[in-house]
Every structure is written in structure tokens, then in C-alpha cells.
Amino acid sequence: MIDALISGRLYGIAEQRTGHGNSNYVTCKVKAMTDDGDGIICNVIAFNDVVREALLNLEDGASLSLSGALTPKVWTDKQGIARPALDLEAHSMLTLTPTESK
Structure with a gap:
């Protein structure tokens, strides 16, 4: 496990899911x-x-930074080329939210 801070843009939307014992969690891609x-x-x-x-x-496309436990991985695409991937269990998050005008 690597303690990491990543920054990027939300790719798609986050989805809420339910795990064992009715525990809730959210998955997304950055x-x-x-x-x-x-x-x-x-x-x-x-x-x-x-x-x-x-x-x-x-x-989708919102800028954010996440910190947590990072696991680097490798996957192989359809052409047989090895590509990097990252899995992050996010513990904290920072994002800019637009302010509302009154």
C-alpha cells in the first residue's frame, strides 16, 4: 500500500453501492x-x-484531489499491450465547488 495524493478530473459519475452487512460505499474513476x-x-x-x-x-469532469491507500496495477488491452492502472481507497477529498450567485 502507498499513501498517495492524486489530482485529476472525475471520469463519469460516482455510483453508490451496498456491500456485505448493508454497508454503503461509492465507486468512481478519476x-x-x-x-x-x-x-x-x-x-x-x-x-x-x-x-x-x-x-x-x-x-462528470469535476476537478478533485483525493488521498488514501493506492495500489498500482497492470492490465493488458485487447492488443496485448500492458497498461498501468491505479486503485485508490479514498480517505479524504478536496474539490472546488462553484459558488451560487444570489
Whole structure:
């Protein structure tokens, strides 16, 4: 496990799910940009109530930063090319929310 801080944009929308014992969690994907201009998808899961609610309130493309336990992985695409992937169990989150005009 790596203690990590990632920043990127929400890729799609967050989804609430129910696990064993009726525990709630949220999953989503975050696209983080690399130094060479490519993006890498980070698969996120959140059990923390505050992080879950915050993720559910974001729209596709929202900028955010998440910290938590990161697990790097590798997957193989249809052409047989190995690609990097990241799994993050998010413990905390920071995002900018637009202010409402009155």
C-alpha cells in the first residue's frame, strides 16, 4: 500500500453501492494526467461518509484531489499491450465547488 495524493478530473459519475452487512460505499474513476500528457485512470472506492457524499455531489469532469491507500496495477488491452492502472481507497477529498450567485 502507498499513501498517495492524486489530482485529476472525475471520469463519469460516482455510483453508490451496498456491500456485505448493508454497508454503503461509492465507486468512481478519476483521470489523472501524466508528465507526457497522457491520462491514467484511477479506480476509486470510498467508505468514509463525508467522502462518499462529496463524490456523489460531483458532476462528470469535476476537478478533485483525493488521498488514501493506492495500489498500482497492470492490465493488458485487447492488443496485448500492458497498461498501468491505479486503485485508490479514498480517505479524504478536496474539490472546488462553484459558488451560487444570489
